[in-house]
Structure formats: structure tokens, C-alpha cells
Amino acid sequence: MQARGERPSAEDLERIRAAGRAALIRKWTEDLEAPVAGLVTVEAVRSHLIRWVDRRYGSLSYRLVQVLTGHGYFGEYLHRVAGRETTPVCHECGAPVDTVRHTVTECAAWGPQRHSPTAVVGGDLSLSTIVGAMLDSQRCWDATASFCESVLSHKEASERLREDDPLADPLRRRRLGRRRRQSHLLPPLQ
Incomplete structure (x- = not known):
């Protein structure tokens, strides 16, 4: 159509969009059937993909x-993946082990935040x-997002306080990015 200089009709555009969307959902569904990483997240989202x-x-x-992926300020992640903690302790x-599950469901420190x-x-x-409930209503989404914001912040x-502690294990001290490491190479501002 467009090769001949014609514009597709609204119905044609809608059909093309629907076909593209269906192909994308099929591809995502296939990819989620055999994940290579993020198994917990994939399991949580896979059954809700269309609703998501x-x-x-x-x-x-x-x-x-951070909560959905487990990649955040959780002892298990900081120990096993990031190599910033000597143990996965909470x-x-x-x-003994601080995971997303521990933070969201068990840790006594977050009891008040967990009420909402x-x-x-x-x-x-x-x-x-949680993912299913978030998709059931905006109220659930907002309550979950608020919990995550409060606890993770x-x-x-x-x-940050542990990283800045001068007595901290060197493993856990804050690492400077390349710019900050190389800032000593710049001439001083006058």
C-alpha cells in the first residue's frame, strides 16, 4: 500500500498493530517459558503477562x-551477586539471610510498613x-509501591552509612566510579 503512495486505513492500522502486539506477546511468552535468569521474577510475572x-x-x-527482581539492598544479593557483603545477613x-522474601514477609523491622x-x-x-494483587487494582499497586519505596529507601x-564507616571492611566501602577515581588527574579549579 505505502509503496504505491497510499495511506493505510484506520482499520488496516489497527489490524497491523494487533498483529504486532500478538507476535510480541507470543515471543515474550516463549522467552518466559525457559528463562536463564531471574527465575523468581519470571515465575511471578509469567502467569500475569497479559494483565501486566x-x-x-x-x-x-x-x-x-528492586523488590520485583531481588537486585537491591538485600544481604543475599549484596553478598552473592554484588560481592559487597561478607555474609548475607539481615x-x-x-x-542469617536477607532476601526479598525475608524483607517483604518476615523481617520484624518492617512490620509497621507491612501493614498497608x-x-x-x-x-x-x-x-x-503481590504481582497478581497489583494488577487487580491501583490501590494494591500503590500500597505495594509505597511499601517498597519506604523500606528500600x-x-x-x-x-550508605555502613559504606562510609571508616572501620568497615574494605569489601563493603563505597566504590568510586571511574570519573571520581580519575578526578585527581584533573587540574585544580582556579
Whole structure:
């Protein structure tokens, strides 16, 4: 059509968009059937994929993504993946392993913050249940996002204090980015 200089009709455009969307959903579904990483996240989202894509509310914040992926200020991640902790211990309550599940469902330090998502999601705060509830209503999405923001911002602030501690293990001290490492090479400002 366009090769002949014709403009596609609104119906043609809608059909093309629908076919493209269906192909994309099929590809994502196939990719989620055999994940190579992020198994917990994939398991939580896979059964809700169409609802996730079709939702009309809720945006992903930095801290919400940390909870959904497990890549954040969790002792297990900082120890096993980032290599920033000597152990996966929870710095808030002393539990031997600090994971997303521990933070969201068990850690006593976050009991007060946990009331809001528990009130709207229910007692089961597993990742799959949380994702399903977030897709059921904007109220659940907002309660979950607020919980993640509150808890992860506190965990981040605590992490920064531990990094800045002059007595901290060198493994856990804040690492400077390339720019900050090379700033000594710049001539001083006059």
C-alpha cells in the first residue's frame, strides 16, 4: 500500500498493530517459558503477562523493581551477586539471610510498613500474589509501591552509612566510579 503512495486505513492500522502486539506477546511468552535468569521474577510475572501488559495504571519505580527482581539492598544479593557483603545477613533484624522474601514477609523491622500492603493484598505476600494483587487494582499497586519505596529507601540509607564507616571492611566501602577515581588527574579549579 505505502509503496504505491497510499495511506493505510484506520482499520488496516489497527489490524497491523494487533498483529504486532500478538507476535510480541507470543515471543515474550516463549522467552518466559525457559528463562536463564531471574527465575523468581519470571515465575511471578509469567502467569500475569497479559494483565501486566494491558494494565492502565502503575509505573515501575527504582525501588519497586528492586523488590520485583531481588537486585537491591538485600544481604543475599549484596553478598552473592554484588560481592559487597561478607555474609548475607539481615542488618535490620540479624536473620542469617536477607532476601526479598525475608524483607517483604518476615523481617520484624518492617512490620509497621507491612501493614498497608497486607491490608490490601492479604496475608500472603509472596511475589506472585503481590504481582497478581497489583494488577487487580491501583490501590494494591500503590500500597505495594509505597511499601517498597519506604523500606528500600531506609535500607539504602543504612547501606550508605555502613559504606562510609571508616572501620568497615574494605569489601563493603563505597566504590568510586571511574570519573571520581580519575578526578585527581584533573587540574585544580582556579
